[in-house]
Amino acid sequence: MVAEAYKAHVHAGLVPQLYHLRETRGAKVDLVVERGVERLLVEVRSGATVASDALGGVRAALADGVGTKARLVYGGHDAGVRSGVELWPWAALNDAAWVG
Numbered sequence: 001m002v003a004e005a006y007k008a009h010v011h012a013g014l015v016p017q018l019y020h021l022r023e024t025r026g027a028k029v030d031l032v033v034e035r036g037v038e039r040l041l042v043e044v045r046s047g048a049t050v051a052s053d054a055l056g057g058v059r060a061a062l063a064d065g066v067g068t069k070a071r072l073v074y075g076g077h078d079a080g081v082r083s084g085v086e087l088w089p090w091a092a093l094n095d096a097a098w099v100g
Contacts, residue, residue: 001044008098027060041067045074055085
């Protein structure tokens with residue numbers, strides 16, 4: 001999944017600004033994508049359902065002002081939004097807007 005974000009930036013002629021975030025207070029985000037003034041926070045889960053704790057890291061980071069938008073990439077089939085976080089199925093990664 002990180003490779004998809006990386007490739008999208010390179011193919012657009014941009015230098016990828018991709019990071020991992022782990023704060024001492026416990027907020028953890030699998031991928032931070034800097035897109036100009038926007039900072040996309042991405043959590044990755046392999047499960048087909050979205051467990052209640054799956055959004056904790058990105059929601060905490062959003063609340064702390066670390067990011068401006070959040071996305072959960074997961075093994076399910078349905079895209080949508082839950083608690084202000086975009087839900088993206090693995091199968092839709094080709095359609096994901098990684099470059100802002």
